[in-house]
Each structure stands twice: as C-alpha cells, then as structure tokens.
Amino acid sequence: MGLTTKIEAAIRLGIGMELLEYCCKNCPKPNQTRVLAVVATAQGDMIDEDELQNFQAYLHSAWPKPAKGKRPYMPDAIKEDVRQECHYACAICGHMDNGEVAHIKSVAESLNNGPDNLIYLCPNHHAKYDLGFKPAANITETEIEAAKLMKRNSRQRMMKYEGNVTKAYKSLLNSITKIQQEIEALPSKNLVTIYETEAKSLMGLIPEVTQQAQAHAAKDVDIDVSEKLLFGKAPSIAKAALGIQSAESGHDIRVRLTQVTGITKNLLLDLDEVECPNCGGRGITGLVGDYCAYCKGGCFVTKSEAEDYDPEDLDEVGCPHCHGRGTIGYDQHWCPVCRGSCIVPRDEADEYDEDEVDEVDCPHCHGSGVIGHDQHFCPFCKGACRMTKEEAEDYDDEDVDEVECPHCHGNGTLGYDQHYCPFCKGACRITQAEADEYDEESIDEVECPRCNGTGRRGLTGTYCKLCQGACTVSSAEAEAYREQYPDRS
Numbered sequence: 001m002g003l004t005t006k007i008e009a010a011i012r013l014g015i016g017m018e019l020l021e022y023c024c025k026n027c028p029k030p031n032q033t034r035v036l037a038v039v040a041t042a043q044g045d046m047i048d049e050d051e052l053q054n055f056q057a058y059l060h061s062a063w064p065k066p067a068k069g070k071r072p073y074m075p076d077a078i079k080e081d082v083r084q085e086c087h088y089a090c091a092i093c094g095h096m097d098n099g100e101v102a103h104i105k106s107v108a109e110s111l112n113n114g115p116d117n118l119i120y121l122c123p124n125h126h127a128k129y130d131l132g133f134k135p136a137a138n139i140t141e142t143e144i145e146a147a148k149l150m151k152r153n154s155r156q157r158m159m160k161y162e163g164n165v166t167k168a169y170k171s172l173l174n175s176i177t178k179i180q181q182e183i184e185a186l187p188s189k190n191l192v193t194i195y196e197t198e199a200k201s202l203m204g205l206i207p208e209v210t211q212q213a214q215a216h217a218a219k220d221v222d223i224d225v226s227e228k229l230l231f232g233k234a235p236s237i238a239k240a241a242l243g244i245q246s247a248e249s250g251h252d253i254r255v256r257l258t259q260v261t262g263i264t265k266n267l268l269l270d271l272d273e274v275e276c277p278n279c280g281g282r283g284i285t286g287l288v289g290d291y292c293a294y295c296k297g298g299c300f301v302t303k304s305e306a307e308d309y310d311p312e313d314l315d316e317v318g319c320p321h322c323h324g325r326g327t328i329g330y331d332q333h334w335c336p337v338c339r340g341s342c343i344v345p346r347d348e349a350d351e352y353d354e355d356e357v358d359e360v361d362c363p364h365c366h367g368s369g370v371i372g373h374d375q376h377f378c379p380f381c382k383g384a385c386r387m388t389k390e391e392a393e394d395y396d397d398e399d400v401d402e403v404e405c406p407h408c409h410g411n412g413t414l415g416y417d418q419h420y421c422p423f424c425k426g427a428c429r430i431t432q433a434e435a436d437e438y439d440e441e442s443i444d445e446v447e448c449p450r451c452n453g454t455g456r457r458g459l460t461g462t463y464c465k466l467c468q469g470a471c472t473v474s475s476a477e478a479e480a481y482r483e484q485y486p487d488r489s
Contacts, residue, residue: 003039003046011159012297013056014152014283015115019081023055028113029063030073053291060114074101074113085155086120087201091147092139092190094197095122102126104144116284119148139190147194149282150179154202156283156299165216166227169209170269173237173260176202177269180261183254196253203256206241210234230267237263273300277309286341287326287334316343320352330369330383359386363395373412374426402429406438416455417469445472449481450488 004012010020022028023036024045036055038045063072079101089096102121105112121129129139154175161167179199183192217231240259275281276295283292283299291297293314294305301309318324319342322335326342334340336359337352344352361367362385365378369385377383379402380395404410405424412421412428420426422443447453448471451464455471463469466481473481 002049003041004049004052006038006045006047007159007162008298009036009047009052011156011299012052012283012291013059013115014156014297016081016084016155017159018084019077019115022075022077026075026077028059028075028078030066031064034058049296052297056291056297060112060116062111063113065111071107072111072113078113078115078118081115082118082120085115085151087204089120089197089201090122090125091119091144091151092125092194092197093122094200095124098123100126102129104141104148116148119144119151143188143190143194146191147198150194150198152283153281153299154198160300165209165212167271169213169234170230170271172202172205172209173264173267173269174271176257177261177264180257183257193250196250196257199257200244200253203241203244203260206244206260207238210238226267230269233263233267272302274303274306275299276301277306278311278314286338286343290341290343315345317346317349318342319344320349321354321357329381329385330377333384358388358390360389360392361385362387363392364397364400372424372427372429373420376427401431401433403432403435404428405430406435407440407443415467415470415472416463419470444474444476446475446478447471448473449478 006020006024007017010017013020020036024038025035027034034055036047037051039048040046065072082101083099086099088099090099099120099122101118103110103112104117104119107113107117110117125139129144157171157175158168161171176199179195179202183195183199186192187195213231214234217227237260240256240263244253244256276283276292276299278294279285279292279299281299283295283297284290285292292299293316294309295301319326319335319338321337322328322342324342326335326338326340327333328335336357337348338344362369362378362381364380365371365385367385369378369381369383370376371378380400381387405412405421405428407423408414408421408428410428412424412426413419414421422445423438424430448455448464448467450466451457451471453471455464455467455469456462457464466477467473
C-alpha cells in the first residue's frame with residue numbers, strides 16, 4: 001500500500017489544502033457518504049494512493065440530480081477552491097467583479113461538478129463560452145481548457161515548493177518566463193488574453209515572494225552562487241512587477257512581463273523539473289481524467305525521469321475497441337471496454353475479442369445511430385449506434401414512439417428539389433403525439449401560382465423560377481407573386 005502526504009494528495013488532485021481537508025471530513029456530493037479516507041501513521045495523516053485514484057474518479061463521475069431542477073448541487077467548498085485557483089479573477093480577462101464558477105464540460109450533459117471541470121469566469125466570458133458555437137470571436141473549449149491547465153499548474157508548483165523559499169521563488173519566475181514564451185508563439189487572440197491574465201496574477205505575487213526570498217538570503221544559511229546572483233537581482237525584479245495590479249491593458253502587462261523576463265533571462269533558474277512527457281503536464285489522461293501513469297498526477301517529473309521516459313515501458317496502450325478515442329457512437333458515450341480512459345493495460349488489449357464485448361448494432365437504425373434525411377438521433381439507441389445484447393433483444397418496433405410523417409408520408413422531402421418537409425424537417429418519422437397534432441391547414445405552404453404546383457415550366461421541364469422545383473411556396477410568396485403579376489393569376 002503506497003501512502004502519500006496530504007499536501008502531495010492535494011497537488012495530485014489539483015486542489016487546495018482547504019478543499020482536501022473538507023473532502024476528508026465531508027462528502028462533496030449531496031445525500032452520499034463517500035469521503036477521502038485518511039490513514040493515521042507515526043508521520044501524521046497520510047492518503048493511500050489507490051484511495052486517491054478512486055476518490056479522484058468519484059469526484060468526476062456523474063453527480064446526483066436534485067429532485068427539482070437540472071443542475072447538481074455544488075458545495076461552497078468547491079466553489080471557493082475554484083475562486084482561489086483563479087486568484088478570485090476571471091481566468092480569461094482578470095476582471096474581479098461578479099465572477100461565476102463555470103463548467104468546462106456542460107453540466108447538463110456531464111453532471112460533473114468535479115474541480116477539474118470548473119473554472120472561474122466573469123459574466124461576460126461565461127456567456128461567451130456558453131455560446132461559443134456561434135460568434136467566431138467567442139471562447140472555445142480548447143482555450144478554456146488551456147486556461148484551466150495553466151491555473152492548475154501554477155498553483156501546484158507553488159504548493160510543491162511551499163516549504164522552500166528559494167525553489168518557490170525560482171518556480172514563480174520560471175512560470176512567468178514560460179508564459180512569456182507562450183505569448184511569443186503568437187497563439188489565438190483569446191489565448192494571448194488568457195496568458196496575459198495569468199502573467200498579471202503571478203507577477204502580483206513577486207513582491208511578497210521577493211521579501212521572503214531576501215529574508216531567507218539574509219539568514220546564515222548556505223546558498224549557492226546562482227542563488228546569490230538571483231537574490232541580488234530580486235529588488236530589480238520586484239520593482240519591474242510593482243504596481244502590476246493597476247495595469248489594465250494587455251500592452252501594459254506585456255511591458256512588465258518583458259521587463260521581468262529580461263532581468264531573469266541570464267539567471268540560472270533551472271529547477272529539476274519538467275512537464276511530464278506522458279501527459280504534457282496535465283497530470284491526467286483520457287476523457288475521465290485518470291491519473292497519468294508516469295507522473296502519478298503530479299504534472300511534473302525530474303529531468304532525468306523525462307530523459308528516461310519510454311512509452312513502451314508503461315503498461316498501457318490505446319483501447320482496441322474505440323481506437324483510443326474513449327467514446328463511440330454519435331452520442332459519444334463511454335467506450336464499454338476502456339470506460340472513457342482511452343487506454344487499457346497491455347494484457348487486456350492482448351485478450352481483447354470484439355465478439356466478447358456485450359455490444360451489438362442497434363436493431364432500429366442498424367448501427368448508424370441516425371435516421372432520416374436530417375440525420376437525427378435514432379429514437380431507440382439515442383445515437384449510440386450500439387447497445388447491449390439484452391437491450392437489443394428487448395427491441396420491439398411497435399414500442400418505439402415513431403410514425404411516418406403524415407405530411408410527406410415518410411419521405412422526409414417534397415417537390416422536385418427534394419427540400420425538407422416543413423413538418424418533420426427531413427426526419428421522415430415523428431412521435432405519435434406530433435402526428436396527432438398535424439393539421440395540414442396550419443402549414444404555411446400553398447401551391448406555387450406560377451407553375452400551378454408542378455414545379456416545372458415549359459417543354460424542357462426546367463425548374464419553376466418561383467418555387468425552384470419545390471412545387472409549393474409560402475402564402476406570402478404566393479401573394480407577392482399575384483400582386484406583381486395579376487394577369488398571370
């Protein structure tokens with residue numbers, strides 16, 4: 001049984017110590033009793049590594065829905081931890097007014113209130129992210145995830161070196177230098193704003209950490225040449241960062257950032273740590289957030305560990321069932337073999353037999369996951385394409401609430417141009433309730449007055465210029481045509 005300290009457990013979970021202590025005493029999910037188990041040892045309270053892995057998976061599995069409403073309850077302890085991680089400022093723009101804890105993956109779909117799925121945003125960027133599929137300038141999920149990773153890594157580094165002033169100071173300056181490099185790589189406009197916001201937050205910590213570092217250097221302790229050089233430059237570094245909180249424009253922040261990194265450029269700031277080469281510094285892998293098999297969730301490894309890294313040495317390969325995607329079907333449900341991990345142990349991959357997986361094509365859509373011209377989700381498998389054998393055996397076409405559209409008689413299209421039926425929108429089939437409500441008179445569709453509903457004109461049978469072969473037009477279009485050409489009506 002491997003044990004880890006509470007501070008290391010918090011670093012691996014990507015949360016602060018306050019939330020870790022909360023989870024050791026309280027179940028974060030309502031009406032449940034699961035807590036993070038603590039092991040009492042002579043060295044103090046410790047956490048079992050397997051327990052940590054299981055609790056991490058528990059945090060990010062579906063949270064229970066409330067009796068009323070669609071959103072699972074989120075405890076204040078988790079909200080406060082997300083605020084602290086983001087320095088109580090929007091992760092995108094840094095504004096500190098009226099911030100909101102936002103979900104990275106839609107809570108309606110994921111039911112995930114776990115800390116990895118949460119970030120702090122101002123109302124403006126929260127709305128922009130929720131509507132990200134519309135305006136091109138809005139925030140994408142990839143950009144939000146980049147902001148979350150940066151916030152998480154910054155906090156983990158500071159926690160990791162909390163007891164070592166020199167390393168904490170170096171780590172802070174290294175993080176700022178890395179942000180400068182990211183900005184110089186000219187990412188998207190949104191990412192530049194995200195990096196500037198994090199740079200502003202981190203540079204705001206410099207004066208305080210500088211004072212701690214100088215106090216440490218003044219003590220009668222052994223410090224090497226590089227540290228003496230670093231501490232000698234500390235006042236200049238602090239001066240360059242002084243007043244950063246009042247800087248409002250991205251230009252101001254970049255100027256300060258350039259000044260700080262210019263001073264530290266020739267200093268020896270190397271720490272014996274690099275981003276884990278297996279997970280890219282995320283600490284987790286797969287869609288369900290399994291701990292990285294190499295860094296064990298720590299996000300960073302020593303340089304020698306990074307040099308020794310060989311993916312072939314890890315007992316993991318891409319899932320042979322979903323080909324490493326973690327999901328299958330149009331609805332992107334978890335792969336039944338890897339359960340969203342994307343990877344499986346090598347022996348499981350070697351023993352994989354597709355015929356042994358309890359999964360067959362949906363008998364209603366024959367495994368396509370969609371039906372109709374508009375390719376809407378199959379009403380039986382809900383877009384999953386495949387289901388368990390038991391579910392398939394229970395299939396009865398008569399039980400599926402689906403009948404032919406009474407307007408297009410199940411064709412999904414009308415007219416010579418095969419435009420979508422205005423009632424079923426190309427679905428071909430609709431629910432019985434929708435069919436019962438069908439009223440042909442209520443559909444804004446009349447015979448085209450130019451071609452008399454034939455869709456074509458002349459001996460050559462070319463498409464009618466008014467209905468374009470649809471045979472029908474709206475009432476307004478028909479009325480406008482008659483007003484323009486009264487002699488042809």
